[in-house]
Amino acid sequence: MSVCITINDAVKKYGDNTIISDLSLKVREGEFFTLLGPSGCGKTTLLRMIAGFNSIEGGDFYFNDKRINDIDPARRNIGMVFQNYAIFPNMTVRDNVAFGLKNRKVDKATIEQETDKFMKLMHIDEYKDRMPDRLSGG
Incomplete structure (x- = not known):
């Protein structure tokens, strides 16, 4: 199932450091979308915010027309592949x-x-x- 992902004015802070400020984007349903940027620019942080693994200090995140900011990560119906190979070593x-x-x-x-x-x-x-x-x- 594909969805439209809309982010309006996203903000992510760690203490006094603003990592993402006022980021807005829209990924249309079925669209192939890539985040590209240098190390430390906030790519993984944004993905973790979408997945619900990081807090959202500002802005609104939507799957289609449903705001997901406060939805538990397990109920967002989204998957994420981590950079550090988070796979089960005892499984094929x-x-x-x-x-x-x-x-x-x-x-x-x-x-x-x-x-x-x-x-x-x-x-x-x-x-x-x-x-x-x-x-x-x-």
């Missing part, structure tokens, strides 16, 4: 990809279909049965 690539859907108790056929679709999209389907310690970091 397939099981890692399927984890979120299993956790939401999606039916088995849908889990298999969606997992296959996204592994193919990311060109990792040939590694589906490998354990993380058998993968290259490159």
Whole structure:
């Protein structure tokens, strides 16, 4: 399911340091969107705000027409892949990809279909049965 993400006047502060000030953007439903910038400019911070992992000091965040600022991260129906490979070392690539859907108790056929679709999209389907310690970091 794709949604329109709208951010109006986002602000993120850590103490007296303003990391993001008055940022507004709109990502249309189905649009491929990329954040690009130097290290430390706030890319990951913004993504963490959208996902609900960081507080929002100002502005409004919307999925379609629903304001999400105060919605629990587990109820936002969004996934995030962390830079530091937050994967389960005791699970295969397939099981890692399927984890979120299993956790939401999606039916088995849908889990298999969606997992296959996204592994193919990311060109990792040939590694589906490998354990993380058998993968290259490159």
